[in-house]
Amino acid sequence: MNPQTIREGYNFAYLDEQTKRMIRRALLKAVAIPGYQVPFGGREMPMPYGWGTGGMQVTAAVIGENDCLKVIDQGADDTTNAVSIRAFFRDLTGVRTTEKTEEATLIQTRHRIPEKPLQAGQVLVYQVPIPEPLRFIEPSEVETRKMHALEDYGVMHIKLYEDIAQFGHIATAYAYPVLVNGRYVMDPSPIPKFDNPKMDNSPALQLFGAGREKRIYAIPPYTDVKSLDFEDHPFEVQRWEQCCAICGSDESFLDEVIMDDQGAHEFICSDTDYCRERMANLEVTA
Amino acid sequence: MNSIALQIGFQEPVTDAQQVFRSLLKVMSEPGVIESLDQATTLETLCPAAFSTCLALLDSTTRIWLAEPFNSDAVAKNLSFHTGCRLTQTVGEADFVLCRADQLPQLDQLKRGSAEYPDRGCTLLVQVDQISDTALPESTVLRLQGPGIPGQRTLAISSLPRELIHYLTGRPDPFPLGLDIVLLADNVVTAIPRTTRVEVN
Numbered sequence: 296m297n298p299q300t301i302r303e304g305y306n307f308a309y310l311d312e313q314t315k316r317m318i319r320r321a322l323l324k325a326v327a328i329p330g331y332q333v334p335f336g337g338r339e340m341p342m343p344y345g346w347g348t349g350g351m352q353v354t355a356a357v358i359g360e361n362d363c364l365k366v367i368d369q370g371a372d373d374t375t376n377a378v379s380i381r382a383f384f385r386d387l388t389g390v391r392t393t394e395k396t397e398e399a400t401l402i403q404t405r406h407r408i409p410e411k412p413l414q415a416g417q418v419l420v421y422q423v424p425i426p427e428p429l430r431f432i433e434p435s436e437v438e439t440r441k442m443h444a445l446e447d448y449g450v451m452h453i454k455l456y457e458d459i460a461q462f463g464h465i466a467t468a469y470a471y472p473v474l475v476n477g478r479y480v481m482d483p484s485p486i487p488k489f490d491n492p493k494m495d496n497s498p499a500l501q502l503f504g505a506g507r508e509k510r511i512y513a514i515p516p517y518t519d520v521k522s523l524d525f526e527d528h529p530f531e532v533q534r535w536e537q538c539c540a541i542c543g544s545d546e547s548f549l550d551e552v553i554m555d556d557q558g559a560h561e562f563i564c565s566d567t568d569y570c571r572e573r574m575a576n577l578e579v580t581a
Numbered sequence: 582m583n584s585i586a587l588q589i590g591f592q593e594p595v596t597d598a599q600q601v602f603r604s605l606l607k608v609m610s611e612p613g614v615i616e617s618l619d620q621a622t623t624l625e626t627l628c629p630a631a632f633s634t635c636l637a638l639l640d641s642t643t644r645i646w647l648a649e650p651f652n653s654d655a656v657a658k659n660l661s662f663h664t665g666c667r668l669t670q671t672v673g674e675a676d677f678v679l680c681r682a683d684q685l686p687q688l689d690q691l692k693r694g695s696a697e698y699p700d701r702g703c704t705l706l707v708q709v710d711q712i713s714d715t716a717l718p719e720s721t722v723l724r725l726q727g728p729g730i731p732g733q734r735t736l737a738i739s740s741l742p743r744e745l746i747h748y749l750t751g752r753p754d755p756f757p758l759g760l761d762i763v764l765l766a767d768n769v770v771t772a773i774p775r776t777t778r779v780e781v782n
């Protein structure tokens with residue numbers, strides 16, 4: 296690493312060592328208790344909460360000079376949020392960055408899991424706005440702690456079942472709750488439920504950081520992650536009748552985009568790296 | 582007054598602390614995996630892996646309890662100097678307990694946290710003679726299963742005391758309570774967190 300690539304006057308990855316240690320100790324407890332929300336303290340990041348400060352704090356505590364960092368927002372590497380966070384860590388660590396999922400050792404994400412299956416040794420850091428899956432049912436932290444302690448998750452099932460009564464299916468499409476290691480109900484952050492199956496028994500380590508509420512939680516590699524469902528209404532992921540208008544994929548998560556003033560619309564992959572690689576491969580074989 | 586020699590801690594404090602942490606994160610999230618840990622040197626009877634772990638995790642907000650022979654002036658003074666950690670004489674209030682395998686404290690006295698805050702339990706750092714993924718002379722071969730382990734993983738630890746084997750195979754604390762155990766030998770580390778189901782081969 297070239298030390299001159301780090302912005303002068305700042306500690307490596309911005310956070311002071313005391314704050315990093317606090318987050319690191321919280322991370323070690325988080326992987327030891329999969330799906331449980333560990334409180335942590337420490338300094339703020341120099342960005343507003345909506346920018347994923349929790350994910351950035353986790354990344355800052357984890358990242359080292361040998362890492363190769365990828366940052367995605369809604370699947371894309373080139374949105375303002377992703378570009379800013381990537382530049383922030385490049386300036387303050389000097390690490391290599393990439394847009395290619397398979398090249399990254401550390402991936403910070405908001406709202407998606409890459410389409411390309413993650414590998415052993417990779418670390419995925421999620422930005423989490425609201426860490427508590429029971430919060431919309433129970434506003435009190437004391438009460439939700441108690442519910443987790445007692446495995447009292449009946450209300451969560453009632454909420455999902457109300458969906459079925461009202462819509463005929465479970466309408467929750469994002470931040471769809473999961474049960475981790477058969478014990479803790481966990482909010483997977485606002486990823487589409489399409490991505491939920493990728494969390495199950497992943498060879499990669501998954502870390503979650505919530506900045507405003509200062510919570511960290513984790514899923515170790517090779518850990519059971521089950522989306523909550525009912526025997527008569529099993530969990531299902533989103534499917535599209537369309538294929539990606541660019542690469543033709545019929546198995547990726549698609550975003551609907553407006554093409555012109557007349558309101559014509561198309562569907563394209565939300566994972567820009569996945570889509571680009573498919574196009575490159577199609578050109579090679581053509 | 583005896584003067585006690587202060588030793589060098591990490592050569593590169595920021596880089597070394599990060600690398601030690603990544604190894605600890607690896608072994609805690611993939612129980613039974615063995616990582617090398619030699620960023621610090623030996624500190625009296627403390628092996629490089631154990632000294633490195635202390636330097637990476639301890640500070641003025643953490644309490645550590647040191648068992649014989651680690652409760653020496655040299656170890657205590659060096660740990661305080663480099664990390665600012667608080668030494669406690671009460672094992673039940675320690676966030677970290679550091680001991681040799683043949684000098685375990687009463688395990689039922691260690692802090693467990695609560696059902697609401699199971700993360701407040703103690704992390705037990707145990708220095709052993711040898712850690713290997715294949716059987717060694719006079720070692721206990723453990724079969725591990727659980728989160729972080731595809732199928733099962735085999736881990737051989739030399740001179741593992743019966744009390745610790747009983748704890749690991751009996752799991753007296755119902756999950757989410759339990760001890761998270763870091764095993765350190767010479768310049769390697771492995772871990773057995775509370776989620777791991779352990780059988781003796």
Ligand SMILES: [Zn+2]
Pocket residue numbers: 539540541542543544563564569570571573
């Ligand atoms: Zn596409």
